[in-house]
Amino acid sequence: MFAQKLLLPALAVITSVAAQSATICSQPTATINSQADASAYADCSTISGSVVIGSAASGDILLNGPSSIGGDLTMINATQVTSFSSSTIGQIKGTFHLEDLTLLSSLSFTLLTAVKSIEFISLPNLGALTFSSFVSSAQSVTISNTFLGTLNGINLNTVATLQIDNNPHLVSFSTQVGNITSAAVFNANGAGLKIEFPNLIWASNLTFRDVASVDIPSLAVVNGSLGFYETSLESIYAPNLTSVGSFATGQGSLAFVANTALTNISMNALKSVGGADQIANNTVLAAISFPALVDVGGAIDFSGNFTT
Numbered sequence: 465m466f467a468q469k470l471l472l473p474a475l476a477v478i479t480s481v482a483a484q485s486a487t488i489c490s491q492p493t494a495t496i497n498s499q500a501d502a503s504a505y506a507d508c509s510t511i512s513g514s515v516v517i518g519s520a521a522s523g524d525i526l527l528n529g530p531s532s533i534g535g536d537l538t539m540i541n542a543t544q545v546t547s548f549s550s551s552t553i554g555q556i557k558g559t560f561h562l563e564d565l566t567l568l569s570s571l572s573f574t575l576l577t578a579v580k581s582i583e584f585i586s587l588p589n590l591g592a593l594t595f596s597s598f599v600s601s602a603q604s605v606t607i608s609n610t611f612l613g614t615l616n617g618i619n620l621n622t623v624a625t626l627q628i629d630n631n632p633h634l635v636s637f638s639t640q641v642g643n644i645t646s647a648a649v650f651n652a653n654g655a656g657l658k659i660e661f662p663n664l665i666w667a668s669n670l671t672f673r674d675v676a677s678v679d680i681p682s683l684a685v686v687n688g689s690l691g692f693y694e695t696s697l698e699s700i701y702a703p704n705l706t707s708v709g710s711f712a713t714g715q716g717s718l719a720f721v722a723n724t725a726l727t728n729i730s731m732n733a734l735k736s737v738g739g740a741d742q743i744a745n746n747t748v749l750a751a752i753s754f755p756a757l758v759d760v761g762g763a764i765d766f767s768g769n770f771t772t
């Protein structure tokens with residue numbers, strides 16, 4: 465009897481701690497304004513709602529404990545946060561949104577592999593991503609206005625939309641993705657940006673602006689449009705590309721515009737372009753040859769000083 469009486473209050477305390485952490489783990493939005501707030505989630509195996517790191521947070525924020533976040537993970541305008549890390553979060557089921565973080569210089573999510581979407585915008589001090597396990601699954605990735613020199617740490621198996629723009633230090637991007645179901649756009653990144661899509665077989669739309677090299681050895685089909693604008697590419701080589709757009713609907717164009725170093729377009733398997741085929745303002749391009757091209761749905765609009 466005596467022993468039981470002693471045990472009861474201890475059990476009651478344990479139950480109430482468990483109940484409290486279950487509640488904070490499952491609230492719709494967890495707001496974190498300090499490291500002490502973040503530490504309160506250490507016992508959550510998952511956080512079922514969204515997590516917001518508030519603009520009052522500062523210094524180093526470590527969010528360890530949960531292995532997944534059911535909603536979004538958002539940090540906007542926390543201008544005093546210098547590092548943000550987790551060595552437990554493997555999955556974010558919503559958007560991983562970081563924006564307007566002036567001092568953030570370290571982002572370390574060593575187990576992260578799956579995110580619904582990534583939106584990293586205006587991160588002027590962030591030079592690298594420490595995503596040691598590699599993010600391989602994301603429907604949409606937007607990286608805009610950052611200091612990032614590489615996107616090592618993001619190596620996608622599948623993606624619908626890739627928007628990579630205004631990252632002036634970005635000099636390389638390589639991803640294993642086999643198809644891009646919506647669109648990839650590269651614009652205004654580092655002048656020497658080298659892009660590699662070693663396994664890409666089909667993509668809905670591909671737009672390359674201001675890039676120095678594009679490696680697309682396996683690309684066979686572009687369902688929508690393919691365009692190269694204002695690049696420093698000397699040659700464009702797509703040996704397996706057979707069609708761009710749809711000849712049946714007349715949609716999807718192929719464009720090479722204002723690529724001032726371009727001397728060689730080599731698309732020897734290209735048979736069909738659904739919309740327009742445009743070549744303009746490529747100042748040193750002297751020869752054009754599309755030996756397999758039989759169908760062009762739209763206008764053929766070639767201008768330049770061609771000798772052949």
Ligand SMILES: *[C@@H]1O[C@H](CO)[C@@H](O)[C@H](O)[C@H]1NC(C)=O
Nearest residue numbers: 519540541542563564585586
């Ligand atoms: C961050 O704060 C600045 C200044 O208050 C504001 O102009 C900006 O829109 C905010 N950023 C976001 C993404 O809300």
Ligand SMILES: *[C@@H]1O[C@H](CO)[C@@H](O)[C@H](O)[C@H]1NC(C)=O
Nearest residue numbers: 621622623641642643644666
């Ligand atoms: C796209 O690529 C992924 C991963 O390689 C593959 O599982 C999927 O079947 C592909 N989808 C289509 C429609 O080709």
Ligand SMILES: *[C@@H]1O[C@H](CO)[C@@H](O)[C@H](O)[C@H]1NC(C)=O
Nearest residue numbers: 645646647668669670688689
């Ligand atoms: C592909 O690009 C075309 C032309 O810019 C646009 O109309 C279309 O909506 C894009 N398709 C996708 C899936 O983004």
Ligand SMILES: *[C@@H]1O[C@H](CO)[C@@H](O)[C@H](O)[C@H]1NC(C)=O
Nearest residue numbers: 662663681682683684703704
């Ligand atoms: C190009 O296409 C051929 C025939 O479909 C295929 O055997 C080959 O592996 C492709 N090349 C690359 C680099 O994917």
Ligand SMILES: *[C@@H]1O[C@H](CO)[C@@H](O)[C@H](O)[C@H]1NC(C)=O
Nearest residue numbers: 645646666667668685686687
């Ligand atoms: C694009 O074309 C590929 C190859 O023909 C096809 O497998 C894929 O389903 C098409 N994707 C879309 C979005 O139409």
Ligand SMILES: *[C@@H]1O[C@H](CO)[C@@H](O)[C@H](O)[C@H]1NC(C)=O
Nearest residue numbers: 699700701727728729730751
């Ligand atoms: C263009 O590039 C292809 C592929 O690299 C190469 O085989 C071909 O000889 C080049 N053509 C010219 C005219 O330089």
Ligand SMILES: *[C@@H]1O[C@H](CO)[C@@H](O)[C@H](O)[C@H]1NC(C)=O
Nearest residue numbers: 720721722742743744745746
């Ligand atoms: C080519 O350059 C001329 C002169 O700068 C410009 O007017 C024209 O719009 C350019 N053409 C294309 C297709 O961008």
